[in-house]
Each structure stands twice: as structure tokens, then as C-alpha cells.
Amino acid sequence: MNAPTYNFAYLDEQTKRMIRRAILKAIAIPGYQVPFASREMPMPYGWGTGGVQVTAAILGPDDVLKVIDQGADDTTNAVSIRKFFQRVAGIGTTTSTGDATIIQTRHRIPEQPLHEGQVLVYQVPIPEPLRFLEPRETETRKMHALEEYGLMHVKLYEDIARNGHIATTYAYPVKVEGRYVMDPSPTPKFDNPKMHMSAALQLFGAGREKRIYALPPHTEVVSLDFEDHPFEVQRFDKPCALCGAEQVYLDEVVLDDRGGRMFVCSDTDHCETRRANGFFGEMAEGGHDAQTSPLRGGRTEGPGGGEDGTNIPPPLTPPLKGEGNLSRPVAGVGSCKTSETSSFDCVAQAEGTPPGRTSSGHPPLKGEGSR
Amino acid sequence: MPPVLVVSRLAKTFTMHLRGGIELPVIANAAFALHPGTCAVLGGPSGVGKSSILKMLYGNYAASSGRILVRHRGGEVDLVTAEPRTILDLRRETIGYVSQFLRVVPRVGALDIVAEPLVERGTDRRDAARRAGDLLARLNLPERLWSLPPATFSGGEQQRVNIARGFITDHPILLLDEPTASLDAANRAVVVEMIAEKKRAGVALLGIFHDVEVRNAVADVVIDVAGFAPDRKAA
Amino acid sequence: MNEFPLLSVRSVTKTYGARIGCADVNFDVWPGEVLAVVGESGSGKTTLLNCISTRLEPTAGTVSYRMRDGEMRDLYRLGEAERRFLLRTDWGFVHQNPADGLRMTVSAGANVGERLMAIGDRHYGRIRDTATDWLGRVEIGADRIDDQPRAFSGGMRQRLQIARNLVTAPRLVFMDEPTGGLDVSVQARLLDLLRGLVHDLGLAVIIVTHDLAVARLLSHRMMVMKDGRVVEHGLTDRLLDDPRAPYTQLLVSSILQV
Numbered sequence: 001m002n003a004p005t006y007n008f009a010y011l012d013e014q015t016k017r018m019i020r021r022a023i024l025k026a027i028a029i030p031g032y033q034v035p036f037a038s039r040e041m042p043m044p045y046g047w048g049t050g051g052v053q054v055t056a057a058i059l060g061p062d063d064v065l066k067v068i069d070q071g072a073d074d075t076t077n078a079v080s081i082r083k084f085f086q087r088v089a090g091i092g093t094t095t096s097t098g099d100a101t102i103i104q105t106r107h108r109i110p111e112q113p114l115h116e117g118q119v120l121v122y123q124v125p126i127p128e129p130l131r132f133l134e135p136r137e138t139e140t141r142k143m144h145a146l147e148e149y150g151l152m153h154v155k156l157y158e159d160i161a162r163n164g165h166i167a168t169t170y171a172y173p174v175k176v177e178g179r180y181v182m183d184p185s186p187t188p189k190f191d192n193p194k195m196h197m198s199a200a201l202q203l204f205g206a207g208r209e210k211r212i213y214a215l216p217p218h219t220e221v222v223s224l225d226f227e228d229h230p231f232e233v234q235r236f237d238k239p240c241a242l243c244g245a246e247q248v249y250l251d252e253v254v255l256d257d258r259g260g261r262m263f264v265c266s267d268t269d270h271c272e273t274r275r276a277n278g279f280f281g282e283m284a285e286g287g288h289d290a291q292t293s294p295l296r297g298g299r300t301e302g303p304g305g306g307e308d309g310t311n312i313p314p315p316l317t318p319p320l321k322g323e324g325n326l327s328r329p330v331a332g333v334g335s336c337k338t339s340e341t342s343s344f345d346c347v348a349q350a351e352g353t354p355p356g357r358t359s360s361g362h363p364p365l366k367g368e369g370s371r
Numbered sequence: 372m373p374p375v376l377v378v379s380r381l382a383k384t385f386t387m388h389l390r391g392g393i394e395l396p397v398i399a400n401a402a403f404a405l406h407p408g409t410c411a412v413l414g415g416p417s418g419v420g421k422s423s424i425l426k427m428l429y430g431n432y433a434a435s436s437g438r439i440l441v442r443h444r445g446g447e448v449d450l451v452t453a454e455p456r457t458i459l460d461l462r463r464e465t466i467g468y469v470s471q472f473l474r475v476v477p478r479v480g481a482l483d484i485v486a487e488p489l490v491e492r493g494t495d496r497r498d499a500a501r502r503a504g505d506l507l508a509r510l511n512l513p514e515r516l517w518s519l520p521p522a523t524f525s526g527g528e529q530q531r532v533n534i535a536r537g538f539i540t541d542h543p544i545l546l547l548d549e550p551t552a553s554l555d556a557a558n559r560a561v562v563v564e565m566i567a568e569k570k571r572a573g574v575a576l577l578g579i580f581h582d583v584e585v586r587n588a589v590a591d592v593v594i595d596v597a598g599f600a601p602d603r604k605a606a
Numbered sequence: 607m608n609e610f611p612l613l614s615v616r617s618v619t620k621t622y623g624a625r626i627g628c629a630d631v632n633f634d635v636w637p638g639e640v641l642a643v644v645g646e647s648g649s650g651k652t653t654l655l656n657c658i659s660t661r662l663e664p665t666a667g668t669v670s671y672r673m674r675d676g677e678m679r680d681l682y683r684l685g686e687a688e689r690r691f692l693l694r695t696d697w698g699f700v701h702q703n704p705a706d707g708l709r710m711t712v713s714a715g716a717n718v719g720e721r722l723m724a725i726g727d728r729h730y731g732r733i734r735d736t737a738t739d740w741l742g743r744v745e746i747g748a749d750r751i752d753d754q755p756r757a758f759s760g761g762m763r764q765r766l767q768i769a770r771n772l773v774t775a776p777r778l779v780f781m782d783e784p785t786g787g788l789d790v791s792v793q794a795r796l797l798d799l800l801r802g803l804v805h806d807l808g809l810a811v812i813i814v815t816h817d818l819a820v821a822r823l824l825s826h827r828m829m830v831m832k833d834g835r836v837v838e839h840g841l842t843d844r845l846l847d848d849p850r851a852p853y854t855q856l857l858v859s860s861i862l863q864v
Contacts, residue, residue, distance in 0.1 A: 133711075455840055
């Protein structure tokens with residue numbers, strides 16, 4: 001009934017200018033955390049206020065926005081933010097990675113390689129990679145300034161000493177252009193290589209901590225490691241149960257209370273696109289098609305699955321239909337997280353980042369409630 | 372042979388600040404020289420300042436005036452005016468000292484205490500330990516004690532550790548402060564023999580020996596310290 | 607004898623308004639030499655230690671240090687990066703309270719390895735081997751390498767702090783009452799250990815202590831401070847056996863004999 005009283009993309013122009021200046025500085029000094037005057041947003045801290053402000057500052061009327069949370073377009077957080085920008089900016093939205101000009105993300109990088117002209121906006125809970133061992137901000141700033149990064153390796157050393165390998169599975173620290181050590185936000189380390197030399201512009205916004213940092217296109221991003229314990233990404237034993245994709249990041253889905261589970265693409269758009277193109281995994285509806293799938297070579301056997309899996313519960317039927325459909329029960333953030341924990345995990349959880357996509361009780365946007 | 376150490380017009384006065392700053396002169400106008408291959412003995416009644424002279428020669432006490440010229444590393448050093456680190460170097464290279472009592476270092480075994488001066492001068496640890504063992508055996512210290520810290524040893528046992536530590540090096544000057552005080556006759560004889568060996572090796576020795584027998588056995592020269600007594604009225 | 611001092615302190619003064627922290631302090635420290643700074647609390651010895659270790663800028667005077675390339679540099683004209691690099695490679699600082707010098711929430715191995723990683727060692731196995739070796743040298747069992755110092759006794763923590771400092775083979779180590787909070791028997795063990803390490807590594811040490819027995823056992827030279835000024839300075843055994851300044855005589859005569 002009332003016309004929207006918001007400025008385009010919610011923030012006033014002065015604020016957007018301020019944020020853009022911070023973004024420009026961040027792009028000029030890749031990996032360096034630029035302080036900015038973070039604003040109150042109509043959502044609680046920890047729900048992406050940093051990313052939302054960055055997106056609001058760079059959004060134009062012709063932009064097409066995609067929002068993902070843990071790789072999915074259909075989770076509460078993603079849906080809310082997408083709706084928010086539809087309402088306050090009237091821009092177009094999409095779930096297709098290739099079609100989006102701006103992708104705001106929490107905890108994942110899309111599987112499909114990004115192309116030039118795209119911007120990936122990360123929501124960041126704790127921007128300071130040194131924070132875990134050095135609580136003083138004055139000291140961490142000095143350490144960045146003087147490139148004193150030995151402490152990062154102390155963290156990795158502890159990991160190996162405790163677990164026999166580097167057990168940090170997400171928020172895995174990287175060095176940018178051989179200079180600044182950066183926290184890639186709680187993305188799984190699986191995604192770290194995607195940041196390296198990416199054609200897209202990557203922007204990181206931390207609302208509560210009031211920091212913005214950036215990776216310009218084609219920036220060198222190297223994950224820290226030891227010579228005798230080199231950086232490795234997670235491997236999955238099985239392909240996606242729905243689309244049969246390999247070398248993608250999988251989520252574990254608990255199917256029942258009898259130990260039934262499946263592994264599916266964390267990137268829902270990737271999964272759906274593959275299935276639309278005729279690729280199917282062993283548990284997909286019409287899974288027999290998998291035998292004719294050009295990539296899968298008809299492989300259906302495998303541990304605990306396939307035709308001999310009589311004790312396997314019925315395949316998960318509903319392919320994801322769209323927004324608001326939260327039919328997939330999901331355990332944990334990623335399959336790795338259920339078996340391995342590191343102190344990074346603990347801290348991130350303690351920070352109050354919202355739980356996985358099954359989260360209920362997401363508070364309604366203030367804007368919505370007021371209208 | 373030219374002397375290795377020459378003392379001239381040496382004086383020592385203690386100022387007792389805690390007792391109203393009274394001056395206590397103990398030595399005045401001391402003069403003597405030490406020659407290689409000879410053993411000089413400081414003589415005179417107890418309290419006359421024999422120990423003070425020895426301690427000034429080791430740099431442990433500061434002289435009030437005078438000179439103590441020492442041949443050191445081919446040159447000459449005046450101990451009275453030398454910098455602390457020169458004195459430390461002098462102790463490492465030129466002047467050895469056997470004190471009356473062993474200053475016990477916690478947790479260090481007797482053998483290591485004896486070997487330490489050699490190790491400090493760069494001798495291989497194993498060689499130093501072997502020589503330390505030889506000396507302790509010669510001084511009849513039971514081998515079962517060698518690895519133990521001497522804190523719990525008897526006075527005589529500690530004294531023998533102390534002597535071995537002082538004699539293990541080949542310092543050209545060796546100061547001995549009553550090294551035989553708490554030893555039995557057999558071990559006294561060993562020490563007398565060891566002093567004779569040092570003399571044959573060309574070492575200049577200066578000692579305080581209350582035991583007349585030992586003194587007679589080792590002394591080539593007796594320096595009468597009573598002659599250096601300050602004129603107390605003038606002080 | 608080494609011809610050049612490692613550290614030269616000239617006319618160092620630190621005042622807090624009209625109050626004197628330390629005044630007109632001059633001395634040199636040569637490689638391999640242990641200097642004890644003694645005095646009661648409030649005598650300015652800790653202020654002096656902080657002034658010469660670049661933790662507290664003096665009001666006046668200079669502190670210069672011979673860098674590894676042989677050049678003598680004024681410490682307060684070094685760039686921040688250079689100064690901090692010096693602090694974690696060529697220098698050590700042993701605090702009275704080990705918690706001030708350790709990372710209490712990381713393992714003993716990482717505490718020792720941190721300096722190695724800070725100077726660019728990126729081989730886990732090698733770092734761990736070095737850490738194990740150093741724990742052994744300070745008499746901490748290899749089986750404790752993955753334990754946090756929180757689980758250690760006071761004496762062990764102090765030994766760990768020492769290992770953490772010495773792993774990069776520093777040439778100069780500052781110690782602030784290193785045996786301060788420890789039981790007597792633990793003190794003796796630590797002193798003996800320090801004595802051995804100082805000798806074996808040829809360390810130059812500046813140690814602040816109010817305990818004359820510690821000074822006697824560890825140091826070659828001693829400096830007695832009172833009201834921010836040096837009242838006497840010389841060979842340790844000479845100062846203790848033949849003290850000449852009134853205050854030193856008082857200090858020495860106040861030692862309890864056992």
C-alpha cells in the first residue's frame with residue numbers, strides 16, 4: 001500500500017559511498033582488512049550484515065543477485081537476503097551461478113567457475129586470522145604491518161601435533177599475493193583453490209567486526225602449510241547421490257534414525273543444473289538413468305548403495321523445487337565437520353554464526369514486519 | 372728467570388660504613404715477587420693479612436693502592452687497575468686459586484666440578500673428565516662419590532675436590548689458601564707431591580700453610596707478612 | 607678476548623616527571639658475559655632492564671647493540687620491524703612470571719617452535735625435532751611435548767620459557783628475576799641449568815635479581831642499584847666479598863647465612 005520509503009538498496013548514499021571507498025582501498029591492497037563504519041542492518045549480527053552492506057553498496061539497478069548459504073539458494077538466510085534486496089532495490093534475482101552479476105555467499109564458493117565481471121561477496125564472522133592466538137588488536141595490526149605471520153603456523157603446528165594432520169577444514173588461512181595473511185571466511189578449505197586467480201572480484205564484509213577486505217580478479221591466493229604437510233583439500237569417497245557429480249563439495253544428509261545417510265552437492269544450483277542436463281546419481285529419482293549418464297559410465301554399485309542396497313531407505317524424492325522448500329534434512333555443515341573438529345570449528349560456533357540450513361526460528365526481517 | 376708477578380707498595384684498607392665509616396688498614400707497603408718454578412709462602416701470625424694479600428692477587432679483594440703486575444698473554448697487566456673482564460681472563464688463563472672452602476654448586480657432581488676449569492678453557496669434556504678422575508683417584512676420593520654433588524661430603528672430601536679443581540689446569544701462577552687444613556697425613560703428602568710437580572712444571576706458587584710440616588716441605592721462600600703491617604696510628 | 611662489546615649503555619636515564627626510574631647508567635656487556643643487576647624493589651633495576659631491552663624508551667641516553675653483521679646500532683633508531691626481528695631471534699627475554707613469556711594455550715612443542723616458524727621454518731618434522739631436543743635440554747620429557755604449559759609446574763614452565771627463548775640461538779638474553787616465584791629446590795635446579803646453558807651457548811645475559819646468591823652463582827659482573835642509580839659495579843665475587851659502597855655493604859651484610 002505504501003511505496004517503499006527506503007533509499008535504493010536500503011543504505012543511504014553517503015553510507016554507500018563510505019563503504020565503496022573502503023572497498024576500493026581493499027581492492028588496492030589485496031588481503032588487507034580495511035576498517036569501515038558498519039551500520040545497523042535490519043537483521044542480527046552473524047546473519048550476514050557485513051556481506052549485505054557490501055552488496056548494498058555495489059548493487060546497481062541492472063544487477064542480478066544470487067544469494068547462497070552453505071551453497072544452497074533455498075535456505076532461510078539466503079531467501080531472506082534475496083527477498084530483502086528484491087524489496088529494497090527492486091533488482092532481479094537468480095539461483096543460477098552463471099547468470100548472476102553479484103553472488104552473496106555464506107560458507108561456500110559456487111562449483112561453477114566464476115567469470116569476469118562477476119562479484120562474489122562473502123559474509124565474514126571473524127576477519128582476523130591471527131585472532132585465535134593473539135587477542136590484542138593493536139598487536140595483530142602490527143603483525144600484519146610487519147608481516148609477522150609465524151603465529152599462523154603455530155596454529156597449524158598445533159593441528160598436526162594433535163591430529164596427525166592439518167585438521168583445520170574451513171576458515172583455512174591463505175596468503176594473498178605473497179603479502180597479507182587472510183581469513184577466507186568459514187568456507188571449507190575445499191574452496192580455497194577456487195579463490196586463487198579467480199576471474200571474479202571477491203569482496204569480504206564483516207559487519208560486527210567492521211572490516212572489509214578484497215581479492216581483485218586474478219589474485220594469487222596460497223593456502224598456508226608445511227613442507228612435510230602440504231595443503232590438501234577434502235576428498236569424498238562417493239559422488240553426489242543426486243547428480244553424480246565428482247570433485248565437488250558434498251553435504252551429508254541424514255535420512256532416518258537408523259544410520260541411513262546420503263551425500264549430495266552442497267551447491268544446489270550446480271546439482272540441479274546437472275540433473276536438468278541428464279546427470280543422475282545413485283539415489284536420484286529415476287536413478288536408473290544414471291547407468292546411461294555419459295559421465296558416470298553406468299556405475300551404480302558402491303558401498304552401501306545401489307541395486308544391492310536393500311536396506312537403503314527409499315531414495316529422496318523431491319528434487320529441490322525452490323525457495324522456502326526446506327525438505328532436505330541436513331546434518332552439520334559438511335561431511336568433514338562431523339568427523340573432524342578443530343579449534344577453528346569451536347570458535348566459529350562460539351561466535352554464534354547461525355547453524356546450518358535446517359535452522360528454524362530465523363527472525364523475520366524488520367522491514368517485513370513493519371509493513 | 373724474570374718474575375711472573377710483582378707486587379709493589381700494595382695497601383689494603385677496609386672502610387666499615389656500617390660502623391660509622393671507620394677505616395681498618397690491614398696491609399701497607401707490601402712488596403714481593405713470584406718466580407716460575409718456586410713456591411713462596413706467606414708467613415706471620417694469624418690475622419696479619421695473609422689471606423687479604425692472596426685475595427688481592429686473585430682480584431677478589433680490591434687493593435686500595437699499589438701495583439700487582441702480572442705477566443699475562445705475553446704482556447703485563449696491573450691487577451689493581453684492571454677491568455673486571457681482564458681479571459676474568461687472567462683467572463681463566465694465568466692465575467689459578469685453591470680456596471680454603473669449596474663453594475658448592477647445587478646439583479653438579481664432584482667430577483664435573485673438578486673438570487669445569489678445563490672445559491671452560493676449551494678442553495674436550497671427555498678428556499677433562501678423565502683428567503679429573505685421575506686427580507680425584509690420586510687424592511683418594513672414593514670413586515662412588517665422583518658423580519655426587521659435594522654438598523654432603525665431609526670437610527676433607529670437599530677439600531680434596533677443591534684441590535683437584537685448582538690443580539687440574541696448568542695456570543702459570545697458582546694461589547693456595549690453606550689447601551691442606553682438613554686433610555689427613557696421607558693426603559697431605561699427596562698435595563705436597565703435587566705442589567712439587569707444579570714447581571717442576573715451572574709454575575709460580577704462593578700459599579698460606581698453617582701446617583709447619585707441609586710448609587717446610589714446599590716453601591722455597593717465606594714472605595713475612597708482619598713486615599707489611601700498617602702503622603695503625605698513622606691511619 | 608673479544609674486542610668489542612655486544613651492548614653499550616651510555617647515560618641511560620628514565621624519568622617519570624620529577625620521579626627517577628633510573629639515572630645516568632653506563633655499562634658494556636661483552637659476548638658470553640653474565641651481568642647481574644641487583645637491588646631491592648624500587649631501585650630501578652627493572653626500569654633499566656626495560657630501557658635496554660627496548661621495551662621502554664629512555665628519557666635520555668643511548669643503547670647500542672652489535673648486530674650480527676658486526677655493525678653497532680642505536681637500538682632506538684632501529685625500525686620497528688628490525689627491532690622486533692632482533693627481539694625474537696638474536697635476543698631472549700625471560701620473565702619472572704612464565705605466563706608472561708609463554709603462550710599458555712598452545713602446546714609446549716609449539717611454544718618452543720614458534721620462534722623457528724617466525725623466522726620462516728616451514729618443516730613440521732624438523733621444528734618438532736628441534737623442540738624435542740630443546741625440551742630435553744631443559745629437562746622436560748619428550749612425552750610432554752604436546753601438553754600445554756597450563757599443565758606444568760612453575761619450575762617446568764620457567765624451563766619451557768627458557769627453551770622457547772634459546773631455540774634461535776640468541777646472543778643476548780634478558781632475565782627478570784627468573785627464579786623469583788619458585789621453591790628453593792626448584793630454584794637450585796633452574797640456576798644450575800641456566801649456568802650450564804649460559805656456558806655451553808656462550809650467551810651474554812643481563813639478569814635482574816634481588817637475590818645475591820643467584821648473582822653469585824650465575825654472574826661474572828654485578829651492578830648494585832639504589833634509587834635509580836648504580837652505586838657499585840664490578841666483579842661479582844669482589845662486590846660480594848669486599849663491598850665498598852655503603853649500600854652494598856648493607857646489602858651483603860643482610861644476607862641470611864644458612
